[in-house]
Amino acid sequence: MVVTASPDAAGHWGDGTRCVHSGQADRVAGGPFLAGPVIAAPYHLAGPGEPPAQDFYGRGGNPTWRALEDAIGELDGGHCVLFPSGMAAISTLLRLLLRAGDTLVLPSDGYFVARQFVAADLAALGLTVREVPTAGPWPEGVFDGARLVLLETPSNPGLDVCDIAALAERAHEAGALVAVDNTTATPLGQLPLSLGADISVASDTKALAGHSDVLLGHVSVADSALAEELRAARTRAGSIPGPFEAWLAHRGLGTLDLRLARQAANAAALHEALSGHPAVTGLRWPGAAEDPAHEAAARQMRRFGGVLTFELPSVAAVDAFLAESRLVVAATSFGGLHSSLDRRAQWGDPVPEGLVRLSAGCEDTADLVGDVTGALAALA
Ligand SMILES: *Cc1c(COP(=O)(O)O)cnc(C)c1O
Numbered sequence: 001m002v003v004t005a006s007p008d009a010a011g012h013w014g015d016g017t018r019c020v021h022s023g024q025a026d027r028v029a030g031g032p033f034l035a036g037p038v039i040a041a042p043y044h045l046a047g048p049g050e051p052p053a054q055d056f057y058g059r060g061g062n063p064t065w066r067a068l069e070d071a072i073g074e075l076d077g078g079h080c081v082l083f084p085s086g087m088a089a090i091s092t093l094l095r096l097l098l099r100a101g102d103t104l105v106l107p108s109d110g111y112f113v114a115r116q117f118v119a120a121d122l123a124a125l126g127l128t129v130r131e132v133p134t135a136g137p138w139p140e141g142v143f144d145g146a147r148l149v150l151l152e153t154p155s156n157p158g159l160d161v162c163d164i165a166a167l168a169e170r171a172h173e174a175g176a177l178v179a180v181d182n183t184t185a186t187p188l189g190q191l192p193l194s195l196g197a198d199i200s201v202a203s204d205t206k207a208l209a210g211h212s213d214v215l216l217g218h219v220s221v222a223d224s225a226l227a228e229e230l231r232a233a234r235t236r237a238g239s240i241p242g243p244f245e246a247w248l249a250h251r252g253l254g255t256l257d258l259r260l261a262r263q264a265a266n267a268a269a270l271h272e273a274l275s276g277h278p279a280v281t282g283l284r285w286p287g288a289a290e291d292p293a294h295e296a297a298a299r300q301m302r303r304f305g306g307v308l309t310f311e312l313p314s315v316a317a318v319d320a321f322l323a324e325s326r327l328v329v330a331a332t333s334f335g336g337l338h339s340s341l342d343r344r345a346q347w348g349d350p351v352p353e354g355l356v357r358l359s360a361g362c363e364d365t366a367d368l369v370g371d372v373t374g375a376l377a378a379l380a
Contacts, residue, residue, distance in 0.1 A: 015188050015256075015257045016257035016258065018074060018075060019075070019188075019253055019254055019255070019256045019257045020254050022070065022071035022072075022074045022075060022253070023067040023068055023069075023070040023071030023072075023074070023250060024067075024071075025067070034067070034247075034250060034251060034254075035063065035064070035067060036247065037064045037243040037244045037246070037247035038062050038063050038064050038243055039243050039244065040055075040058055040062070041057065041058045042056065042057055042058070043055040043056050043057070043058075058240075058243075059235055059238055059240055060235045061231070061235075062243055064243040064246045064247050064250075065082050065241065065243065065246050067246075067250060068080075068082060068246045068247075068249060068250040068253070069081065069082050069218070071250060071253060072187070072204070072208070072218055072220065072253075073220055075187035075188065076182075076187045076191065076192075076193060076200050076220035077187075077191055077193050077194055077220075077222075078193045078200065078220035078221050078222050078227075079220065079221055079222075079223075079224050079226075079227035080218050080219070080220045080227075081218060081219050081220075081221075081227055081230040081231050081234060082216065082217075082218050082241050082246060083216070083217040083218060083219065083234065083239060083240075083241060084215065084216065084217070084239060084240060084241040084242070084245070085203065085205065085215040085216065085217050086111075086183060086201075086202060086203020086204070086205060086206075086215075086216075086217035087113055087114070087117065087203075087217070088217055088239045089201050089202070089203070089217035089218055089219050090114050090117065090150075090181070090201055090217070091117055091121070091239075092219075092230065092233050092234060092237060092239060093179065093199065093201055093219050093230065094117070094118070094122060094148070094150075095122075095233070095237075096229060096230060096233045097147065097148050097177065098122065098125060098127060098147060098148060099125070099147075100125045100126050100127075101125070101126055101127075101128075102125070102127055102128070102146075102147040102148070103127070103128040103129075103130065103145050103146040103147060104118065104122075104127050104128070104129050104130070104146065104147065104148050104149075104150065105129075105130045105131075105132060105142065105143060105146050105148070105149040105150065105171075105176070106118060106129055106130070106131050106132075106150050107131070107132060107133065107134045107150070107151060107152045107155055107162075108131035108132060108133050108134075109133050109134050109135075109155050109158045109160060110134065110150070110152035110155055110156070110181065111152060111156050111181060111183070112344075112347065112348065112349040114150070114152075114181070115131075128145075130142060130146070133160070134151070134152060134153060134154075134155040134158070134160040134161065134162045135160040135161070135162070135292070135293070136162065138162070138167060138170070143170055143171045143173075143174035143176050144174050145174070146171065146174060146175075146176040147176060147177065148176060148177050148178075148179060149167070149171040149176050149177070149178045149179070150179045150180075150181065151164060151167060151178065151179070151180045151181070151197070152180070152181035152183075152184075153180065153181075153184075153185070153190075154184045154185065154286050154293065154297065154305075154307075155184075156181075156183065156184055156307075156357070157309050157342075157344045157349065157351065157355065157357040158284065158309060158351070159184075159284040159285065159286055159291075159293065159307065159308075159309050160284075160292075160293055161286055161293035161296040161297045161300075161301075162296070163296055163299070163300065164178075164180055164190075164192055164195040164196060164197055164300055165195045165196045165300065168195065168196035168197050168198075169196060172196075177198045177199065178196070178197045178198050178199065179197065179198065179199035179200070179201055180192035180195075180197045180199070180200055180201070181201055181202065182200045182201065182202045183202045183203045183206055184206070184305060184307060184334075184335075185301060185305060186202070186206075186207050186208050186256065186260065186305070186335075187200070187208075187220075188256060188257060188260055188302060188303060189260070189301055189302055189303050189304065189305050190300060190301045190302060191302070193220065193221075193222050195300055198221060198222065198223065198226075199219060199220070199221050199226075200219070200220045200221075201217070201218070201219045201220075202217060202218060203215075203216075203217050204216040204217055204218055204249055205217070205333060206333060206334055206335030206336070207256065207259065207260060207263070207305065207306075207334070207335030207336075208249065208252070208253060208256060208335070209248065209249035209252045209253070210252045210253075210255070210256060210259050210335060210336055210337060211248070211252045211336060211337055212331070212333060212336035212337065212338060213248060214245045214248045214249050214252075215245065216241055216245055216246065216249045259337065259362055260303060260305060260306065261303075262306075262362045262365075263305065263306025263335075263359075263360045263361065263362060264287060264303055264304055264305055264306055264360075265365055266306060266339070266360035266361070266362075266363070266365050266368050266369075267285055267287065267304070267305065267306040267307065267308055267360040268285075268287055268288070269365045269368070269369050270285075270308060270358065270360055270368065270369060270372060271283065271285045271287070271288050271308060273369050273372065273373050274308070274310060274372075274376075275288075275290075277373075277376060278380070279312055279313060279317065279376050279379050279380065280310050280311070280312065280376070281310065281311045282309070282310055282311045282355070283308065283309075283310040284308065284309045284310065285304065285307075285308045285309075286301065286304050286305075287303075287304030287305075305335075306334075306335070306359060306360035306361070307334050307335070307357060307358070307359050307360070308357075308358045308360065309355065309356070309357050309358070310355075310356060310358070311352055311354045311355045311356070312354040312356060312379075313354055314353065314354050315343070315353050315354060317354060317379055318341075318343045318354055318356055320378065320379055321341075321375050321376060321378075321379060322341065322375075324374070324375035324378040324379075325341075325371055325372065325374075325375035326371055327339050327361075327363055327367065327368055327371040327372075328340060328341050328358065328371065328372065328375070329341070330342070330343075332347065333359075334357060334359030335359055336359065336361060337361050337362045338361045338362075338363075339358070339359060339360055339361035339363060339368055340358075340359045340361070341356050341357070341358045341359070342356065342357045342359075343355070343356050344356070344357060358372075
């Protein structure tokens with residue numbers, strides 16, 4: 001093992017170091033490592049003749065957001081704008097960029113609520129929406145006339161993967177902007193901006209904050225002017241995160257590298273244990289060499305995360321599995337410390353009834369594998 005004790009030639013520290021240190025407070029004697037949340041609506045204004053203070057009203061910005069935006073922006077390699085949820089990030093982005101008559105390209109298998117938002121709330125603009133499965137094929141001309149292409153890779157819940165660099169090149173040739181929903185990967189798993197996308201958008205409710213106690217989202221962009229437009233749109237719309245939520249997420253971010261490492265190790269062990277199991281079909285994890293998405297994932301992803309998808313024979317089998325398992329809880333989120341499982345069809349997601357997304361948590365690998373295989377054995 002090679003251990004480097006200093007930043008690389010480009011000045012980058014390793015993932016763990018950046019997670020621990022990004023956006024932390026300056027070293028001030030008597031001050032905390034991570035400044036606490038600043039909870040205020042108005043701030044004191046500057047007096048006559050004094051330069052205006054950066055903060056004057058909480059809807060426009062505050063030091064707690066900026067600390068976390070600095071941290072996530074550093075990990076994403078761009079300018080980060082924080083939102084109160086992943087959907088607030090996506091909806092503000094789409095409302096800012098799309099105008100009546102525009103064409104939007106969306107994954108047909110992407111996050112269900114994003115597709116619902118487009119159909120229910122943006123349709124009135126008279127958008128042309130082209131839906132393409134993440135795994136493709138991405139037909140010739142699919143980006144023609146498009147204003148925005150929203151990719152999602154790995155897709156939730158199917159865990160298919162698309163080639164961000166290749167699709168971004170084609171979309172840019174057609175004059176479209178490219179956004180990637182990077183929720184499942186997190187910036188430690190994949191860097192859409194360095195792969196050629198214009199925009200990386202994510203729900204930080206999942207692995208990034210990681211403790212199942214906060215909703216948050218963000219948009220990161222390479223173009224600082226677009227970041228300013230997003231900030232202004234956030235201030236106008238008023239869809240803003242709470243400082244305490246931002247602080248909790250920043251606190252959680254410190255262990256992202258450690259958590260993802262354990263989650264990926266657990267997912268790899270679960271994949272091995274579930275492969276060929278008689279009750280399990282359609283097992284997917286992009287980290288597995290035999291997974292249909294592995295080759296594309298290995299080319300663009302830095303690590304594969306802890307989320308697996310598979311199908312159990314029936315709704316009753318899923319219920320029985322959950323009743324039997326002592327470690328896996330039913331929850332419609334993923335990426336947290338606790339292993340959890342979500343049967344997606346219960347929310348109207350158009351997938352098979354028994355399809356589940358299993359999020360491997362940070363439990364000990366042997367405990368989790370033993371618990372899951374035990375619960376599956378009880379189904380037989
Ligand atoms: C959860 C999720 C969202 C929405 O995020 P919220 O924080 O729940 O609003 C968007 N995209 C993907 C891929 C998600 O998994």
